[in-house]
Amino acid sequence: MISVQEIPAAKLQPEPGELAARLQTKRDVTVAGVQEAQAALEKAICCRFCWIKAPILRPAENTLDFGFGAFFSKDLTKNLDGCAEAFLFAVTLGLGVDRLLLRLAQVSQARHFITDALASALAEAACDQAEARIKGALSCKPRFSPGYGDLPLEMQKPLLNRLEARQRLGITLTQNLLMVPTKSITAIMGIYHENRHS
Amino acid sequence: MKTDIRKRIQTDRLYCDGGTGTLLQAMGLPAGTAPELWNLTHPEKITALHAAYLDAGSNIINTNTFGVNRDKYENYEELIRAAFACAKKAAEGRRDAYIAFDIGPTGRLMEPLGDLAFEEAVDIFAANMRLADACGADLIFIETMNDSYETKAAVLAAKENTDLPVFVTTVFDGSGKLMTGADPAAMIALLEGMGVDAIGMNCSLGPEQMLGLVEQFAKNTSLPIIVNPNAGLPEVINGETVFTVEPEEFALCMEEIAKRGGCILGGCCGTTPAHIRRMREKTDPIPYAPPAKKNKTVVSSYTHAVAISRDPILIGERINPTGKPRLKEALRSADMSYLIHEGVRQADAGVQILDVNVGLPEIDEREMLQKAVVELQAVTDLPLQLDSSDPAALAAAMRIYNGKPLINSVNGEEESMNAVFPLVQKYGGTLIALTMDSAGIPATAPERLEIAERIARRAAAFGIEKKDLVVDPLALTVSADQNSALVTLESIRLLRENGFYTSLGVSNISFGLPARDKINSTFFSCAMENGLNCAIMNPFSAGMMDAWFAYRALHGLDPACSAYINYADQNHAPSEKPADPPSLTLHFAVVKGMKEEAAAAAAAALKSAAPLDVINGEIIPALNEIGEAFEQKKAYLPQLLMSAEAAGAAFDVIKAAMPAAAETGRTVVLATVQGDIHDIGKNIVRVLLESYGFKVYDLGRDVAPERVVDCALRRGCKLVGLSALMTTTVPAMAETIRLLHSADPGIRVLVGGAVLTPDYAETIHADYYAKDAMDSVRIAEQFYREQPE
Numbered sequence: 001m002i003s004v005q006e007i008p009a010a011k012l013q014p015e016p017g018e019l020a021a022r023l024q025t026k027r028d029v030t031v032a033g034v035q036e037a038q039a040a041l042e043k044a045i046c047c048r049f050c051w052i053k054a055p056i057l058r059p060a061e062n063t064l065d066f067g068f069g070a071f072f073s074k075d076l077t078k079n080l081d082g083c084a085e086a087f088l089f090a091v092t093l094g095l096g097v098d099r100l101l102l103r104l105a106q107v108s109q110a111r112h113f114i115t116d117a118l119a120s121a122l123a124e125a126a127c128d129q130a131e132a133r134i135k136g137a138l139s140c141k142p143r144f145s146p147g148y149g150d151l152p153l154e155m156q157k158p159l160l161n162r163l164e165a166r167q168r169l170g171i172t173l174t175q176n177l178l179m180v181p182t183k184s185i186t187a188i189m190g191i192y193h194e195n196r197h198s
Numbered sequence: 199m200k201t202d203i204r205k206r207i208q209t210d211r212l213y214c215d216g217g218t219g220t221l222l223q224a225m226g227l228p229a230g231t232a233p234e235l236w237n238l239t240h241p242e243k244i245t246a247l248h249a250a251y252l253d254a255g256s257n258i259i260n261t262n263t264f265g266v267n268r269d270k271y272e273n274y275e276e277l278i279r280a281a282f283a284c285a286k287k288a289a290e291g292r293r294d295a296y297i298a299f300d301i302g303p304t305g306r307l308m309e310p311l312g313d314l315a316f317e318e319a320v321d322i323f324a325a326n327m328r329l330a331d332a333c334g335a336d337l338i339f340i341e342t343m344n345d346s347y348e349t350k351a352a353v354l355a356a357k358e359n360t361d362l363p364v365f366v367t368t369v370f371d372g373s374g375k376l377m378t379g380a381d382p383a384a385m386i387a388l389l390e391g392m393g394v395d396a397i398g399m400n401c402s403l404g405p406e407q408m409l410g411l412v413e414q415f416a417k418n419t420s421l422p423i424i425v426n427p428n429a430g431l432p433e434v435i436n437g438e439t440v441f442t443v444e445p446e447e448f449a450l451c452m453e454e455i456a457k458r459g460g461c462i463l464g465g466c467c468g469t470t471p472a473h474i475r476r477m478r479e480k481t482d483p484i485p486y487a488p489p490a491k492k493n494k495t496v497v498s499s500y501t502h503a504v505a506i507s508r509d510p511i512l513i514g515e516r517i518n519p520t521g522k523p524r525l526k527e528a529l530r531s532a533d534m535s536y537l538i539h540e541g542v543r544q545a546d547a548g549v550q551i552l553d554v555n556v557g558l559p560e561i562d563e564r565e566m567l568q569k570a571v572v573e574l575q576a577v578t579d580l581p582l583q584l585d586s587s588d589p590a591a592l593a594a595a596m597r598i599y600n601g602k603p604l605i606n607s608v609n610g611e612e613e614s615m616n617a618v619f620p621l622v623q624k625y626g627g628t629l630i631a632l633t634m635d636s637a638g639i640p641a642t643a644p645e646r647l648e649i650a651e652r653i654a655r656r657a658a659a660f661g662i663e664k665k666d667l668v669v670d671p672l673a674l675t676v677s678a679d680q681n682s683a684l685v686t687l688e689s690i691r692l693l694r695e696n697g698f699y700t701s702l703g704v705s706n707i708s709f710g711l712p713a714r715d716k717i718n719s720t721f722f723s724c725a726m727e728n729g730l731n732c733a734i735m736n737p738f739s740a741g742m743m744d745a746w747f748a749y750r751a752l753h754g755l756d757p758a759c760s761a762y763i764n765y766a767d768q769n770h771a772p773s774e775k776p777a778d779p780p781s782l783t784l785h786f787a788v789v790k791g792m793k794e795e796a797a798a799a800a801a802a803a804l805k806s807a808a809p810l811d812v813i814n815g816e817i818i819p820a821l822n823e824i825g826e827a828f829e830q831k832k833a834y835l836p837q838l839l840m841s842a843e844a845a846g847a848a849f850d851v852i853k854a855a856m857p858a859a860a861e862t863g864r865t866v867v868l869a870t871v872q873g874d875i876h877d878i879g880k881n882i883v884r885v886l887l888e889s890y891g892f893k894v895y896d897l898g899r900d901v902a903p904e905r906v907v908d909c910a911l912r913r914g915c916k917l918v919g920l921s922a923l924m925t926t927t928v929p930a931m932a933e934t935i936r937l938l939h940s941a942d943p944g945i946r947v948l949v950g951g952a953v954l955t956p957d958y959a960e961t962i963h964a965d966y967y968a969k970d971a972m973d974s975v976r977i978a979e980q981f982y983r984e985q986p987e
Binding site for chain 2: 033095106107117170172173
């Protein structure tokens with residue numbers, strides 16, 4: 001079944017390289033306005049994640065099934081090589097961030113740009129923390145999301161359904177398969193067989 | 199014949215059913231399969247489930263149609279008909295079973311955050327409502343809604359397509375709010391305004407966590423309260439999520455809920471017929487009374503309600519084109535940004551409601567008011583006062599407003615009442631009633647009261663209660679008649695004594711006088727002293743804000759005078775800044791991206807230099823400096839943007855000092871192409887172009903090719919910038935370029951965006967390719983240098 005957990009907004013810190021990339025600056029550049037953006041985001045963020053553990057079926061070559069239909073993906077098949085099970089999870093910073101960005105887009109492009117970049121970096125940080133909590137002591141493959149490589153974005157819909165992400169986290173999909181809240185991430189993370197691990 | 203459920207709930211406690219999904223799973227429904235599919239494949243099991251709840255004591259059973267709508271299922275009609283067949287079979291021969299047509303959320307998120315348009319949502323729900331009506335539902339049960347706006351769409355669909363009773367429950371989280379922010383008072387205001395028959399809460403929480411919410415409902419609503427909790431909060435046991443509250447404990451909590459005002463009781467996730475049975479046994483002995491009538495005058499936004507009371511409410515008056523050339527110009531060119539800024543600034547200045555008036559003879563007010571509401575409710579959570587003399591404009595705005603609005607206004611003329619009352623009846627709203635009629639504005643207070651009484655009587659005939667009227671006895675300028683202020687003040691007093699709340703457009707009093715603020719603020723104090731409840735006023739007037747904070751402190755409305763002290767600290771602390779001219783140069787402030795300093799420095803520079811010299815001598819060189827640093831990778835995009843905004847702030851100061859004819863005439867049309875909703879890049883280009891003094895017509899994102907062409911031709915603009923982020927939208931860009939070139943071969947198109955390359959730009963016949971925002975400015979400057987004057 002599906003478990004839901006929260007991450008307090010104050011516990012989220014952007015990874016410096018990630019933030020610099022989002023801001024289109026360099027690691028050591030201090031950007032005025034980031035602190036203000038972080039304070040505003042801290043109030044707006046309601047960060048939660050949910051996950052399940054699913055067996056991996058391989059009905060055909062380069063085709064995977066986690067219990068909600070088969071998907072062709074060479075890249076994910078390669079990523080999950082040697083795994084019999086995977087964690088499926090979704091993380092979101094919540095709708096408050098979208099509200100904030102909508103407002104900033106009207107008020108100040110500079111603040112909007114900085115806040116948007118920071119929020120994206122924080123979503124990655126949230127995903128890292130969720131990942132760490134979900135896997136615990138287990139050894140896992142790097143996480144993989146719909147839209148990476150050849151994994152179809154269409155997978156987003158059944159994956160979110162399986163995670164009951166709408167009811168549990170408030171994540172919805174637009175007709176173009178984009179998630180709202182926009183600062184949301186879904187991922188698949190293969191679990192190594194324990195005997196291989198040792 | 200069953201008693202109409204609307205009557206039943208006045209005399210009896212009724213019981214809903216409990217959970218569906220988990221029980222069906224116990225009957226063999228595979229995890230991940232939608233329960234509604236069983237209406238066709240396993241109808242006998244669905245019927246058995248309904249029957250089990252009826253046997254346990256439920257009087258209301260919900261059809262198994264929670265997730266069914268035409269957006270999700272092509273065969274939605276078949277699924278709904280089958281669901282009714284199951285429910286009817288279970289109810290057959292039972293005297294006390296109401297069949298509720300169950301409707302859950304669409305699963306999509308409403309605009310502006312999501313992509314479900316309001317009218318599309320209404321249409322989706324409407325198709326279900328018509329079918330439910332035809333299938334013989336006893337009532338409509340809209341449940342598990344977590345967005346006030348989507349709830350409004352569903353209720354509207356019910357009201358427009360059936361006469362059936364409508365029950366609504368929404369999902370409050372642990373903090374007592376819907377996912378999109380509404381608290382119970384906001385939901386009550388919205389739903390009572392729209393005339394639903396019972397309201398409450400379901401899912402997410404267990405009965406214990408709902409106790410506080412039930413109390414909030416009982417305090418604020420006049421409608422029967424529905425309480426359908428989960429069997430506790432979900433717990434994870436051995437990796438399984440389970441609901442652990444057993445029937446006995448559940449029933450004990452529900453007993454308490456019934457005592458505190460729960461009227462229609464049932465369960466949600468994890469509850470079973472055993473929970474319902476035990477709950478009935480426990481609660482049947484408790485005497486039943488529907489909630490007492492509340493006489494609260496409230497308006498609401500998508501997050502909260504504002505109650506009108508003896509504590510005066512500030513309504514910001516600044517979104518009104520009368521006497522504001524800049525707003526007029528913005529409205530004529532359909533540029534909403536000025537209006538949005540006025541809204542945000544007034545909210546920051548502390549108003550509690552925003553007045554929205556966009557009436558100008560030469561614009562389509564209906565379209566504009568609706569647009570203004572959409573834009574404002576995207577950026578502010580303040581309730582809006584929809585202000586128009588055109589009932590069609592009011593109707594359009596009330597329909598898409600996300601809450602219960604304040605409506606300005608109706609008056610004592612039959613025509614006005616007949617046009618406005620039906621709108622309030624349908625959409626809900628609190629109505630400002632002007633004490634005037636075809637004979638004009640009476641000269642005395644008793645006559646003004648008389649008109650108010652007449653309006654209230656006529657309103658009652660439309661089912662609009664006196665509590666939903668706020669009377670405006672009208673302030674007329676004291677310069678024309680020195681008695682007028684006294685009559686208005688007496689009217690306020692008289693109206694209050696007769697049980698009316700009052701509102702005034704305060705500033706009218708000083709029309710034609712010098713130093714109007716002095717008169718306004720003193721009159722405002724007098725009006726409050728006489729009992730004024732709402733003031734339409736200018737929150738940027740220190741005098742008015744002083745009067746309001748002081749009045750509240752002096753009348754026991756400001757505990758510990760803390761709001762006053764806070765206000766005084768912020769606004770009247772001795773200035774630490776020296777009175778000397780700012781030490782920062784304009785050039786420096788722009789390069790460093792210091793917005794306020796740039797504006798101050800521009801004002802100082804204007805004292806010794808002509809506007810154009812300040813622009814060309816200070817701002818442009820500063821922008822060039824930061825622009826070059828950006829191009830050489832010595833400065834970065836956030837810095838460039840901050841400099842551009844600082845330059846923009848300086849420009850605003852200079853523009854105000856500059857005759858309109860001196861504007862540069864360099865224009866650019868900008869749009870993110872059709873199908874593409876990523877507009878950060880385009881917005882950055884806009885800010886930079888504006889900072890260089892270009893006039894930008896920004897058409898927004900997802901813009902149809904025809905609109906781009908139309909704007910370019912109408913504005914006589916020869917330079918168009920298009921952006922696209924996704925490969926899938928490049929064809930739309932190519933099409934837009936083709937149409938532009940064929941409409942006017944003189945038009946030049948500049949393209950940019952993540953997916954484009956110079957080669958790609960050439961293939962789609964763009965005239966210029968910009969690698970970044972700075973490059974766009976260079977190209978635009980080059981373009982206008984080469985243009986003949």
